[in-house]
Amino acid sequence: xxxxxxxxxxxxxxxxxxxxxxxxxxxxxxxxxxxxxxxxxxxxxxxxxxxxxxxxxxxxxxxxxxxxxxxxxxxxxxxxxxxxxxxxxxxxxxxxxxxxxxxxx
Amino acid sequence: xxxxxxxxxxxxxxxxxxxxxxxxxxxxxxxxxxxxxxxxxxxxxxxxxxxxxxxxxxxxxxxxxxxxxxxxxxxxxxxxxxxxxxxxxxxxxxxxxxxxxxxxxxxxxxxxxxxxxxxxxxxxxxxxxxxxxxxxxxxxxxxxxxxxxxxxxxxxxxxxxxxxxxxxxxxxxxxxxxxxxxxxxxxxxxxxxxxxxxxxxxxxxxxxx
Numbered sequence: 001x002x003x004x005x006x007x008x009x010x011x012x013x014x015x016x017x018x019x020x021x022x023x024x025x026x027x028x029x030x031x032x033x034x035x036x037x038x039x040x041x042x043x044x045x046x047x048x049x050x051x052x053x054x055x056x057x058x059x060x061x062x063x064x065x066x067x068x069x070x071x072x073x074x075x076x077x078x079x080x081x082x083x084x085x086x087x088x089x090x091x092x093x094x095x096x097x098x099x100x101x102x103x104x105x
Numbered sequence: 106x107x108x109x110x111x112x113x114x115x116x117x118x119x120x121x122x123x124x125x126x127x128x129x130x131x132x133x134x135x136x137x138x139x140x141x142x143x144x145x146x147x148x149x150x151x152x153x154x155x156x157x158x159x160x161x162x163x164x165x166x167x168x169x170x171x172x173x174x175x176x177x178x179x180x181x182x183x184x185x186x187x188x189x190x191x192x193x194x195x196x197x198x199x200x201x202x203x204x205x206x207x208x209x210x211x212x213x214x215x216x217x218x219x220x221x222x223x224x225x226x227x228x229x230x231x232x233x234x235x236x237x238x239x240x241x242x243x244x245x246x247x248x249x250x251x252x253x254x255x256x257x258x259x260x261x262x263x264x265x266x267x268x269x270x271x272x273x274x275x276x277x278x279x280x281x282x283x284x285x286x287x288x289x290x291x292x293x294x295x296x297x298x299x300x301x302x303x304x305x306x307x308x309x310x311x312x313x314x
Contacts, residue, residue: 012195013188020188027180027304031173034309047305054301062187062294072126072136080140080147087151097159 019061026054135288139295142261146299149257150306153250157310164242165311171229176308179222180300186215187297194290197276197283205286209273212293216266223259227252254307261296269293 030050034043060066065073126133157163167173193208234241235248272289275281 013192016188016191020184023184023301024181027177027184027301030305030309031177034305034312035169040310044310047309051302051305055298058187058294058298058301062191062297063291069125069127072128072133075126076136076140080143083144084147087147090151090155091158094155094158098161 016061019057023054023057026050129284131284131288132291135291139291142295143299146254146257146302149250149254150302153254153307156244156246156250160244160246162243163311164240164244164247165313166230166233166235166240166242166247167308167311168313172226173308173312175222175226175229176304179219179226180304182215182219182222183297183300186212186219187294189215190290190293194283194287197286200283202277202279205283206273206277209269209276209286213266213269213273216262216269216293220259220262220266223255223262227255251307254303258296258299258303261299265289265293265296 030047033046033050038046059077065076124130124133128136167176189208189211193205193212196202196205196208230248230251235251237248237252239245240248268289272281272285276283276286
């Protein structure tokens with residue numbers, strides 16, 4: 001195997017079939033869970049957890065990040081996570097809009 | 106690698122430190138584009154979450170048939186296209202141009218099918234009366250967020266299909282290298298990755314029960 005994770009002689013499709021089926025399984029599981037009677041918050045948490053699991057598999061295996069140098073991972077991923085975490089500051093304002101506007105019951 | 110690239114590398118090796126990431130600058134540039142695009146989609150999804158939370162009458166219009174079934178088909182098509190893209194990258198690196206070309210055109214075909222299913226989904230909602238700033242069910246901003254998020258993703262798919270066609274043609278004629286195919290592969294997998302978040306957040310949280 002090379003540094004970028006390719007197989008010179010083997011069939012790469014067969015190699016990545018397990019990841020492919022896990023991603024399809026996650027997509028199917030999301031639809032199944034969405035039809036269970038969960039509260040919106042519980043459903044959001046479960047769906048996000050599944051989406052992040054699928055996303056991590058795609059980034060690490062399909063995009064070969066797992067085969068790259070760790071310095072690349074440490075440069076890219078923490079930066080994205082930091083920015084996305086900072087965006088969570090909006091929630092208090094969106095709940096204010098729902099519960100504190102003059103016409104809210 | 107082209108002759109000009111080889112001469113740059115030979116010259117650079119003498120005077121420059123090696124890349125700390127051990128990848129070509131083309132690939133690093135694509136990674137930087139991908140993280141900036143991930144943040145763009147993240148901002149759109151957070152904006153959608155803000156409006157959904159702040160609205161007391163957010164519509165939940167997606168029925169199993171046709172919307173969710175259509176979305177499931179789109180997901181299968183897009184994940185399968187990621188698999189064919191992996192085949193294209195591997196074949197290109199192994200020097201098998203014919204096989205790489207077949208995989209690339211298969212990926213393009215799957216991308217076109219995805220775009221077709223996407224447009225069918227849009228037309229279904231437009232027939233139901235959904236517009237950018239109005240819909241028959243509730244908060245008028247539903248259409249704005251739905252069409253913005255899925256529209257930006259569709260734009261990425263269509264751009265990707267066009268870029269893939271250019272890469273496939275250039276690679277089979279010998280003008281482009283396996284590195285170009287690999288860099289394009291990163292972009293295509295990213296399009297797949299974004300869809301994994303769009304489906305649960307935009308569709309599955311808005312199911313019609």
